[in-house]
Amino acid sequence: MKPVFAVEAADSLSRARAGTVNTLHGQFPTPAFMPVGTRASVKAVDPRDLRELGASIVLSNTFHLMLRPGAELIASLGGLHGFMGWDGPILTDSGGFQVYSLSGLRKLTGDGLEFRSPYDGSSFSFTPERAVEVQGLLGSDIMMCLDECIQYPASEAEAERSMAVTLDWAARSKAAWRPESGQLLFGICQGGFHPRLRERSAAELAGLGFPGYAAGGLALGEPKALRLEAVEASFSALPDSKPRYLMGLGTPLDILDGIRMGADMFDCVLPTRNARNGQLFTRGGKINIRNARYRSDPLPPDPRCGCRTCRTHSRAYLRHLHAQNEPLFPRLATIHNLAFYQDLVSEARKSLLAGAFMCYYKQFLDAYSPEGRD
Ligand SMILES: [Zn+2]
Known part of the structure; x- marks a missing residue:
């Protein structure tokens, strides 16, 4: 065994x-x-x-x-x-x-x-x-x-x-x-x-x-x-x-x-719970999709994310789904937030295998705003 x-x-x-x-x-x-x-x-x-x-x-x-x-x-x-x-x-x-x-x-x-x-x-x-x-x-x-x-x-x-x-x-x-x-x-x-x-x-x-x-x-x-x-x-x-x-x-x-x-x-329930509340994680910090600034934003939730939601949909579309209380919103938002967390740990793992974890750690901290990005 x-x-x-x-x-x-x-x-x-x-x-x-x-x-x-x-x-x-x-x-x-x-x-x-x-x-x-x-x-x-x-x-x-x-x-x-x-x-x-x-x-x-x-x-x-x-x-x-x-x-x-x-x-x-x-x-x-x-x-x-x-x-x-x-x-x-x-x-x-x-x-x-x-x-x-x-x-x-x-x-x-x-x-x-x-x-x-x-x-x-x-x-x-x-x-x-x-x-x-x-x-x-x-x-x-x-x-x-x-x-x-x-x-x-x-x-x-x-x-x-x-x-x-x-x-x-x-x-x-x-x-x-x-x-x-x-x-x-x-x-x-x-x-x-x-x-x-x-x-x-x-x-x-x-x-x-x-x-x-x-x-x-x-x-x-x-x-x-x-x-x-x-x-x-x-x-x-x-x-x-x-x-x-x-x-x-x-x-x-x-x-x-x-x-x-x-x-x-x-x-942690954070990525799934936040997704349902309209809060999406990005490399720069959280964004709140309800914010009016995303009304006509053609970018994906996080331009650096490769998840299905980011490959297919814009912030403007997600904001619309959330505003209209469409059941598709929690699904697309949850897919993105969970993908963000999976990327976080898999990138940490890659940096460990390459002997560069603290470098990754510092780069992430420099780019990420704990208060959110809006
Ligand atoms: Zn994504």
Whole structure:
């Protein structure tokens, strides 16, 4: 059996690297960006669009799928791959973050979590073992351990209590996992924004031994400096021989910083959500297609992008579709924004293989306006 992860090139000026992850449904190159398909669907696009725009792995959501339509139903229809018609690698997050975002509707029990369904208010209990079982039924290639997210800011004592819960759940998840299934299980590092706790969490997870690791509990409204410190502390104690996944981040600049700090995998709703709101990414920064200046603009969304939307359509046409609320708009905009993110990571990968990552990083930062370009 192939190793889970092979590093192909490592940067000499940062922790960035290019590699390959092997899964049951084939391999994918890293750094990798995973489009978010929460309910077994990446909003507005289909699996053929995803292939064409360069995605090699997609993310879906354990929590939502177990409530609607149910993991057993999906298992009976060929698992998530058969159900959604995507034959490449799939990662499912465990549901820890979704349960966290229910706030008033959840409570911690001795065994796991209790929560009320956001769909119909019925009560559910959720344990690390059930999270592994559900992801087994979904048939995802990469499963995530159930973790507990805490709010920002949290005291060090609260972050430490929560980190200990997540570590206990990681050990229970590993015990419930059947490695012979071929499905991979990743551990999640927590510890709030306290580097000492992040390092301890990472070291103890590494001691348990997982095929890959993630840094979770980020992008909760914290300042960027704190986030970078937490990422660095999380990754410092993880083995270089395993893939590292930075969960839920982020802007193009967050992704490049993540790569610089050693992250191999990313997911974020930003490209898909922004597309539906009329915000399109370009090498110069975001543009808002609703802006009147694009009314008669014949240029494609990003003249440097080679996606189907940019090859075929003008800003003026996209602005018209958006203004008229045409259902074609979210599809064309999502294809472009996801292609932009795929290009971002594949260009980073090419620069790593050529030994010039920091050069690419600086060039991108010089050209890109974080406030947008309008
Ligand atoms: Zn494009």
